[in-house]
Amino acid sequence: MSATFALLGLASLSGCATEDEHGDADLRMGYDLDCPRWRCGYNSAEVNGKSVRELRLDGQANADGVAIAGFLPPLGGLLGWELGVEGDSLVARGGLLGTSTLRGAQLVGSTILFDLGEGLSLPVLIAGYEEVEAWGAGDPIAAYSLVYLDLDGLGLQRSVCQGTLTDPLLASVVVLAGERYDEDTKTVVPDQDGWITLGCAGSASAKLALLGYGPHGDVDGEGTSATVAQRQATLKMITADYCGTGEAHTVDGVPLEWENRAGTVVPATLPPAGSLEAIWTEAGALCLDEPRLGDDVVLGCELPSCGDLTLDDGEWATYAVLD
Incomplete structure (x- = not known):
């Protein structure tokens, strides 16, 4: 496993302080000091009480009113950078001629700007990157530590994966692109172009990815992605x-x-x-x-x-x- 981290320096924040619970307790395993974090892990992804478990890459808001409003690369360039995906990994494209690409550890230190609605915005830092060994076949899985400053929590740094106050860098998310997961029915919602799911360590969606059953995973060691039926069987099994x-x-x-x-x-x-x-x-x-x-x-x-x-x-x- 390899890991890269950035120093945290978040400032100029505005945000709301709601206490809504977006618990997907049936789609994750709670953090346990005696259990490896990718086996147990953390709560669902949220910022300031709003869910970011599912996000659109085109700037439209999710069901909780949160939208990706922009992306700033590590050195703060403002030349039209956009966040996207390659397979189930994050990438950013932009730069002077629009031909530069950031991926993997190059994204550490970047900022994703979240629009929380009602004129409120929140920068979320990509504070760490690691490659987690797959539990099945295929290459290691890309994972990212996403951290923001919680003004309602006395300025404490928090991971988007709730339950990680003591060390926000411990929690990482994997990305599942073009697919969503219904929490109530435990079913796969495929063919969701422009959507990403953030699976916190220990969640069912993160386990799905580590087992090789993500939308762009390797289910057989030969580069074959699992079918929707195979992915749904995996979700039913995990939960x-x-x-x-x-x-x-x-x-x-x-x-x-x-x-x-x-x-x-x-x-x-x-x-x-x-x-x-x-x-x-x-x-x-x-x-x-x-x-x-x-x-x-x-x-x-x-x-x-x-x-x-x-x-x-x-x-x-x-x-x-x-x-």
């Missing part, structure tokens, strides 16, 4: 949406082993007999044996035992970590 209705059945820090049909993600150790949790498809769990939260889980549907079913019948198999 334990057994019935496929959007109701999650998982809590922070629950250990789990997973294995995909392509063989690019495999359990760290051979799962013991009787540990199979479920086989997963885009509709949810095809069958269920050993719920990750134990036998007290109450479902809104009836699922058969996995019996003679195998991983070949779905996209994922998951295994509970037994005591």
